Amino acid sequence: MSQPVTFRRRAVGEMGTRKPAAVGRAARRFMGKRQWAVDDFTPMEETRDRARMIRLHTLANLHTYLDQFADSVERNGGQVLWAADAAEANRLISEVVARKEGSLVIKSKSMVTEELDLNAHLQAEGHTVVETDLGEFIVQLAEDHPSHIIAPVMHLTRQDIGELFHRRLEIPYTDDPEELNAVARRHLRRFFLSADVGISGVNTGVAETGSIITVTNEGNGWLTTAAPRTHIAVMGMERLVPTFADAATIVEVLARSATGQRLSVYTNVVSGPRRPGDPDGPDEFVVVIVDNGRSGVLSTDASEILACIRCGACLNVCPVFREVGGHAYGQVYSGPVGSVLAPGLAGFTDAVDLPFASSLCGACREVCPVRIDIPKLLVHQRVRATRENDPFRWLGPGLSLYAQAAKRPRVWKSLLAAGRMAGRLKGKGEWFHRLPFHAKGWTQSRDFPAPARESFRQWWKENRDGS
Amino acid sequence: MDRSRFLQRVEEAAGAGTLPEFPAPHPGPALPVLAEVDLTPHFVEAFELLDGVVHHRSPVEVISGIMEERGAEEFLAWDQEHLPADGLLAALAERGYRRASSCLPSDPEGRVPHQMGYMDAVVGVSAALAAFAESGSVVVASGKGRSRLASVIPAVHVVLVPTDRIFRSLSHWAAHAEEPGSLANLVFVTGPSRTGDIELTLTKGVHGPGEIHAVLL
Numbered sequence A: 001m002s003q004p005v006t007f008r009r010r011a012v013g014e015m016g017t018r019k020p021a022a023v024g025r026a027a028r029r030f031m032g033k034r035q036w037a038v039d040d041f042t043p044m045e046e047t048r049d050r051a052r053m054i055r056l057h058t059l060a061n062l063h064t065y066l067d068q069f070a071d072s073v074e075r076n077g078g079q080v081l082w083a084a085d086a087a088e089a090n091r092l093i094s095e096v097v098a099r100k101e102g103s104l105v106i107k108s109k110s111m112v113t114e115e116l117d118l119n120a121h122l123q124a125e126g127h128t129v130v131e132t133d134l135g136e137f138i139v140q141l142a143e144d145h146p147s148h149i150i151a152p153v154m155h156l157t158r159q160d161i162g163e164l165f166h167r168r169l170e171i172p173y174t175d176d177p178e179e180l181n182a183v184a185r186r187h188l189r190r191f192f193l194s195a196d197v198g199i200s201g202v203n204t205g206v207a208e209t210g211s212i213i214t215v216t217n218e219g220n221g222w223l224t225t226a227a228p229r230t231h232i233a234v235m236g237m238e239r240l241v242p243t244f245a246d247a248a249t250i251v252e253v254l255a256r257s258a259t260g261q262r263l264s265v266y267t268n269v270v271s272g273p274r275r276p277g278d279p280d281g282p283d284e285f286v287v288v289i290v291d292n293g294r295s296g297v298l299s300t301d302a303s304e305i306l307a308c309i310r311c312g313a314c315l316n317v318c319p320v321f322r323e324v325g326g327h328a329y330g331q332v333y334s335g336p337v338g339s340v341l342a343p344g345l346a347g348f349t350d351a352v353d354l355p356f357a358s359s360l361c362g363a364c365r366e367v368c369p370v371r372i373d374i375p376k377l378l379v380h381q382r383v384r385a386t387r388e389n390d391p392f393r394w395l396g397p398g399l400s401l402y403a404q405a406a407k408r409p410r411v412w413k414s415l416l417a418a419g420r421m422a423g424r425l426k427g428k429g430e431w432f433h434r435l436p437f438h439a440k441g442w443t444q445s446r447d448f449p450a451p452a453r454e455s456f457r458q459w460w461k462e463n464r465d466g467s
Numbered sequence B: 001m002d003r004s005r006f007l008q009r010v011e012e013a014a015g016a017g018t019l020p021e022f023p024a025p026h027p028g029p030a031l032p033v034l035a036e037v038d039l040t041p042h043f044v045e046a047f048e049l050l051d052g053v054v055h056h057r058s059p060v061e062v063i064s065g066i067m068e069e070r071g072a073e074e075f076l077a078w079d080q081e082h083l084p085a086d087g088l089l090a091a092l093a094e095r096g097y098r099r100a101s102s103c104l105p106s107d108p109e110g111r112v113p114h115q116m117g118y119m120d121a122v123v124g125v126s127a128a129l130a131a132f133a134e135s136g137s138v139v140v141a142s143g144k145g146r147s148r149l150a151s152v153i154p155a156v157h158v159v160l161v162p163t164d165r166i167f168r169s170l171s172h173w174a175a176h177a178e179e180p181g182s183l184a185n186l187v188f189v190t191g192p193s194r195t196g197d198i199e200l201t202l203t204k205g206v207h208g209p210g211e212i213h214a215v216l217l
Helices: A007-015 A019-040 A044-060 A064-074 A085-099 A111-116 A118-124 A134-142 A157-167 A178-194 A220-226 A242-259 A294-298 A304-305 A315-319 A319-324 A336-345 A363-367 A376-391 A395-407 A409-426 A436-441 A458-465 B005-018 B039-050 B059-070 B089-094 B108-116 B170-176
Strands: A077-085 A105-106 A126-129 A199-200 A204-206 A212-216 A230-236 A266-270 A282-289 B054-055 B073-079 B098-100 B123-127 B128-131 B137-141 B156-161 B185-189 B211-216
Touching: A007 A019, A007 A319, A007 B108, A019 A242, A019 A315, A019 A319, A044 A064, A044 A242, A064 A204, A064 B005, A077 A085, A077 B005, A085 A118, A085 A230, A085 A282, A105 A220, A111 A230, A111 A282, A111 A294, A118 A126, A126 A134, A134 A157, A134 A178, A157 A178, A178 A220, A178 B108, A199 A220, A199 B089, A204 A242, A212 A220, A212 A230, A212 A242, A220 A266, A220 A395, A220 B185, A230 A315, A242 A266, A242 B170, A294 A304, A294 A336, A294 A458, A294 B005, A304 A336, A304 A376, A315 A319, A315 A336, A315 A363, A336 A363, A336 A376, A363 A376, A395 A409, B039 B054, B039 B098, B039 B128, B039 B211, B059 B089, B059 B123, B059 B211, B089 B098, B098 B137, B108 B170, B128 B170, B137 B156
Parallel strands: A077 A282, A105 A126, A105 A199, A199 A230, A230 A282, B054 B211, B073 B098, B073 B123, B123 B156, B156 B211
Antiparallel strands: A204 A212, A212 A266, A266 B185, B128 B137, B137 B185
16 A cells, blocks of 8 residues: 555544534534524525536536636736646746745635645745735644634634633733634735735636626735735636526525525625736736646546536535544545545546545535535545545455355354354444454554354244243 | 647646536526615625624714824825715825825835835725625725725725615626726725634634724715
């Protein structure tokens, strides 16, 4: 096996910490909020259907809409750059940032730049990069990684954050969220107003109008795209819709699914640099369109996953995610969507076991605002993982051993008798928590049922006459 | 990678992959057909649910009230010709409040010091291009004389909302919006700035205004 650290090993590590409890609490609260927003909106089901159609239609015709989008951005006075992979995206972004030596860069939350590891790249070139989303700011201070698509520090408690601010920002310890928030506001304000470059992600691009839409609750997205002289929007190539009305549908289902809001506080539509006469806004607007493995995913049986609008609902509802948290996945995208997407983007060597980190219960499919059949895609990815880099080489020989035993009644019966004896020796309880030898893999993440005290055949022999 | 090669790669990938069946052709906006109603009370209810404050008094009274309460002297605002309240800025000046200029030079050297001057702005005044009754949102648009920073920098955002600009929902407005891409920036503001990043505890006024006031006109 080429896999150095498996999901299982990371999950066991995470479960020994305080993180999973924090994640589980937060995920349950998210689901409550989502349910309120879904019940609140009568045409929710029809709107989900429509959102699904929009996204699938766009993916099927993606090259046409990308072409139209680029024309529209240029018509609005913006510039479009095309990046085949992370290295190219980082190079293109640095070229824009490096027009001034030692630039101050502010960022609003963007998962695609996490994929690129952009911050490290820009910092290595001598620029200062400041994350402005409160959660991402905390992640940056802690030198950590986000553990959830929309709630990056879901795994931290207020005490963790209080401790961190005390240590890194040299303020007296407090774990009051209001006070911590006020500290972050004061600290970040001067960066907003003096930054040279703002880098944002893109929730949705609009082909017809050349607009990019970012969705935030804090206002950092608006400030990042309004205050600095240069705005660079980094967009995963699949994040498009054809028309402005389509975008309206997407942001309506996004806000309800993600945070249980009717609309996010700031749905920010940027269509190019400031126009002549505008008193503020960026003078320069650059969109970097990133492939970085997406065309690879688009060419497979799992291409439907690219319809994802990154709401995070499938994470919140997933029984596996709730127990282990986002870091156990070891990838930028975690939870059910990450288990499909990450092996596609990062390759089947790095994330080969993620498609197996699911019980296929289907809760993710139930809540997905664009009704992606995630369990089906997980199975597709399992097939591919097995074909390309079999993570379960023991499975084939194991099954043939089983077949050998099952074909021989005498061997089978004596194995069962041995199992029953082990069950009796074990005493109380109906489950084995630990099996010996090669079978121990099974009980590393689940229990094995102990055999009944007597076999059905024995029971039948004793009871059929007595009845 | 150049544009044509990038697009060719995408086209080939889409051809090779399998997407589930979906209805074609792509349908138009699916908007619920609803009876005509007065949308103002719906907007007010949704706006207040988010802790927004609705005023029916004159804008000058509302703004000077907030300025006085906060002990503020300076405010940020759009140009008078873009505010749907005649003589508002002159009336505020008469009461002794100063409007700080939020017009940024394009010259990079001049821009930053100018911007830093907004650091402590308390009140920002702008107007809604449209509003959505369902979500309690206001649409703030950029343009000549319409500063973006005036709406997002200050601690309190006062937005003037003409009631004839209230639509049912974002989708209803989007279906009618003419050339939404012709303005550099449109923001649908739905309540005060907030975060739940620390243990999902709702906290207001993170980077944007912690208070939003709608003055209905």
